[in-house]
Amino acid sequence: MSLSFQKWSILISSLTSEDYIAPLNSPWKEKTRNLGETFSVLHNNPANDEIHVITELIETDKVLTYKYKADNGAVENNIGFVSDDVRHQVMSYFVLNCLNTVEDYENYITLSSVDSLIEYVRPWWYRRDKEESGVNMYLPRELEESFIKKLGINVIIHDIRSHYDLNELMEPLCLPLDVFNLEEDAKYRFINSTKKLTTRRKLTSGTLDFNSALGSFLILDVADEIIDWRGMSFSTQKWSILVSILISEKYSAPLNSHWKEKARALGEVFPVLQNDSTDDEIDVIKGMVETDKVLTYKGNGAVGFKSDDVRHQVMSYFLLNCLNTVEDYGNYIRLSSVDSLLEYVRTWQHKRDKDERCMYLPSCNDGETRRQ
Known part of the structure; x- marks a missing residue:
């Protein structure tokens, strides 16, 4: 895809967003400026208004589309990729052009949503099955702990757990191994409760004590009555x-x-x-x-x-x-x-x-x- 750096910045902003969806009224200038400061190949001085460029990406380039996001219920207020294949091509461009050093990979972990990390990142030693579908990239060896900490409690429900020894996952997060023995619905309830906590307290996942959050959750989750x-x-x-x-x-x-x-x-x-x-x-x-x-x-x-x-x-x-x-x-x-x-x-x-x-x-x- 032959696109301007401004368009690539918008696409990568969407790629690293939660659910691969970004609000149309996002602070795009700030987002693209931050990406340009972090990944020099994306540095640009756009002359066009970002909303106008997004409209082009939707109507002319046909790589983005309006999306529905459950928390605001308005399709026209969000944008996302028109297909998984387009998203994979954006990820391929991003890996090839932006991730050239260990520091670049570390910045990607910091900036990215968990969705992108879960789908694309694999540990250094991961063996990909011949018939495996999807697009994967390999994480530099020294960044595995940072990767696990960024994923946080999400590791208990995602396939990433099959790529690691459970002790390797739980030690950086300071959680007992028994958290994997929760029933699936309890795992989702626990994850949702931690998300609400981090939002309410304006925390990042790395600053919430997951062990304390787990104990607090388990003590109330089986309550006969919530007073x-x-x-x-x-x-x-x-x-x-x-x-x-x-x-x-x-x-x-x-x-x-x-x-x-x-x-x-x-x-x-x-x-x-x-x-x-x-x-x-x-x-x-x-x-x-x-x-x-x-x-x-x-x-x-x-x-x-x-x-x-x-x-x-x-x-x-x-x-x-x-x-x-x-x-x-x-x-x-x-x-x-x-x-x-x-x-x-x-x-x-x-x-x-x-x-x-x-x-x-x-x-x-x-x-x-x-x-x-």
């Missing part, structure tokens, strides 16, 4: 009280506990729980009993969770928001009662029963758990 307050915006003071009870013996704490001291200690270890609220803790607890209905009074002047499902949701919150490093897990082990550890914590090698609620302890903490 109404799950989506409520609890104050940090309330979460601090809930976590204090969660790590207490028998999941209950005396109403006359030193709550301010407990909150300060938790905040020093888990920064997300830091708070300087001046509200009286006893009044707050009373509200959590009578209004929020997540706590209840126990015998002997103690307070505890209203139900097991409430406790599971507190544990899910705690995992997702407080346990993001090996040090965090170590602090949880040190501070927690044996009750919480026995119920929720499993070793890295544990094979989970279908409906088991559990989290996986990073492998370097296994010995510490046994000592506790």
